[in-house]
Amino acid sequence: MTEQAGVRETGGSELAPDWLAYPTNANELTPKLWAHDVERGEGGQLTVAGVSVSELKARFGSPLYVVSEADFRTRARDFKDAFDAAFADICGGVDVDYAGKSFLCTEIARWVDSEGLRLDTCSGGELAVAARAGLDGDRLGLHGNNKSDAEINRALEMKLGRIVVDSLAELDRVAAIAAGRGERARVLLRLTPGVHAHTHEFIATAHEDQKFGLSMSADDGVSAAEQAVATAAGYASIDLLGLHCHIGSQIFEPEGFELAAERLLTFLDAMQRKYALLLPELDLGGGYGIAYTAADTPRPAADIANAMAAVVRATCQRLDLAAPRISIEPGRAIVGSTTFTLYEVGTLKTVNVELEGGQVTRPRRYVSVDGGMSDNARPVLYDADYSAVLAGRASAAAPALSRVVGKHCESGDIVVRDVYLPGDVVAGDLLAVPGTGAYCWALASNYNYVPRPPVVAVRDGAARLMVRGETEDDLLARDLGA
Structure with a gap:
């Protein structure tokens, strides 16, 4: 790939941290990040215990904590x-x-x-x-x-x-x-x-x-x-x-x-x-x-x-x-690793970031999802790093350095600071962020009056609610000003 595309000769972006390797296959799952029964199913769709993310999204919406x-x-x-x-x-x-x-x-x-x-x-x-x-x-x-x-x-x-x-x-x-x-x-x-x-x-x-x-x-x-x-x-x-x-x-x-x-x-x-x-x-x-x-x-x-x-x-x-x-x-x-959070992609934008010295810029793609710091506060609290994958389908597109961000009115509302996602990610795609079982639901908030997501348990091909998602009525129930 060319320098104009903002990548190294090996494919990786110069904006990526040293620990983040450029993937040879963006569809491949890293086993240690996931529950043992998470895999790619038909069409490259992510499944957990045999249940597809598209079924989970249709039944329970997103964002959604999915526990094996x-x-x-x-x-x-x-x-x-x-x-x-x-x-x-x-x-x-x-x-x-x-x-x-x-x-x-x-x-x-x-x-x-x-x-x-x-x-x-x-x-x-x-x-x-x-x-x-x-x-x-x-x-x-x-x-x-x-x-x-x-x-x-x-x-x-x-x-x-x-x-x-x-x-x-x-x-x-x-x-x-x-x-x-x-x-x-x-x-x-x-x-x-x-x-x-x-x-x-x-x-x-x-x-x-x-x-x-x-x-x-x-x-x-x-x-x-x-x-x-x-x-x-x-x-x-x-x-x-x-x-x-x-x-x-x-x-x-x-x-x-x-x-x-x-x-x-x-x-x-x-x-x-x-x-x-x-x-x-x-x-x-x-x-x-x-x-x-x-x-x-x-x-x-x-x-x-x-x-x-x-x-x-x-x-x-x-x-x-x-x-x-x-x-x-x-x-x-x-x-921690039993759970992933399922999001839907919304707005995408690419910005040009100056490298040291300010003479050269490289692109960084921002991928906005329908959750954020209200369902995962760890990145903003501890500078915690996470990973993400395209969950609803497989893709043959070249990986592009991306930053997955939330919908909240905060510039620090970052879900995954640096990750390579397929270059053809579009609005409506599903993303999955693994490792969200610990201190995500527990630290969740209603910032910007966003309801907290539901928690779903999946086992042997069946999914059921463990904790229902909040509604706007829930948020207003304690407000005595009406």
């Missing part, structure tokens, strides 16, 4: 089976707690429970979903750095298996509320192990300068973490089960998880010896990354499990420590 139920269940089982096997000789297996904040609705809660996982929540609303789904309170946990009295009371009423306490002040409040009810609150203490995860600043949660957890730093004497252990041990209304940490999200490198596990086990051992305690549980959190683009390299659940087990095993042997019961909290790693 079989893929969700497979990923949940993979985590449970892999961690149970890796930790069998250490602590008899692992409790896998699905992080509900990634995506939660009544049916998802029931899938989680039926696959043998427990559920982590972080608000009263998420507890309400769990209750509606009929989950046993003993299989639930409650997180949060600023729990209300109402949320703490609800957790006690539901007899939650764990309340993850985030600060000394919150520990006092939980103890007082439990004592007032004549109950004992089952508690884990969330610690910050000082591990800096290689991820976006806003989702790295184990360093000191952030809102979560009790510091393990003892520069000025006794650390806040140790103060919390000693204080909790003195409360008759607190059943201190153990410790918790979470180093961040969307992490690929294993070293951060391994270092956090070693530090938490060493601290747990020291606290048990110093205060003559038994701390039978250690929750090592989640944060395992998934593939949003072909450049991402997620690790299989078994690899994560075996690496973490090796560190826990070696650390317990070094300390002569009876291993606590280990738990983990995958959310994104289970639900």
Whole structure:
């Protein structure tokens, strides 16, 4: 292709980031980005569990979150089976707690429970979903750095298996509320192990300068973490089960998880010896990354499990420590790749972008879709990268560098910053963006008074609504000005 067309000799645009490869076949799907039952069907149309995107669009409209139920269940089982096997000789297996904040609705809660996982929540609303789904309170946990009295009371009423306490002040409040009810609150203490995860600043949660957890730093004497252990041990209304940490999200490198596990086990051992305690549980959190683009390299659940087990095993042997019961909290790693968002293309335009120095311009095509930052806030929040494919048909046209953007009145309303799409994409075509299961529906908004999309589950050739889409009547129902 020529320089006038704005591409390199190899076909790729000079505006593309280095990690984005020019595709030899724009119709080909990258398996790690998709649910295992997504494929190209007749005419190159995308299908999930045998159901075509054109059928989904006709029945449910767009934008539309499309979830593969079989893929969700497979990923949940993979985590449970892999961690149970890796930790069998250490602590008899692992409790896998699905992080509900990634995506939660009544049916998802029931899938989680039926696959043998427990559920982590972080608000009263998420507890309400769990209750509606009929989950046993003993299989639930409650997180949060600023729990209300109402949320703490609800957790006690539901007899939650764990309340993850985030600060000394919150520990006092939980103890007082439990004592007032004549109950004992089952508690884990969330610690910050000082591990800096290689991820976006806003989702790295184990360093000191952030809102979560009790510091393990003892520069000025006794650390806040140790103060919390000693204080909790003195409360008759607190059943201190153990410790918790979470180093961040969307992490690929294993070293951060391994270092956090070693530090938490060493601290747990020291606290048990110093205060003559038994701390039978250690929750090592989640944060395992998934593939949003072909450049991402997620690790299989078994690899994560075996690496973490090796560190826990070696650390317990070094300390002569009876291993606590280990738990983990995958959310994104289970639900993220199970889902794609289906959009319809609207306006297209091509702009000329100056290269460095301003002497040469190259074209960038803007492809507008009928959703945007209201159904996927991650690009604007975290500069997150996504991929996209032409979903309704195959195309033999040469790929062109494109930017998929939403319909909202914001220049930052970008769904996919850089992707090669066939050059013949037109209004009315369907696009699919994979990897939208985690933190897309959960973060969705009504910006510009746009209704939030429905969520559809697909399994064995049948699709059904899990969450209906909002209507304008829904949006106006709380407006009392009429």
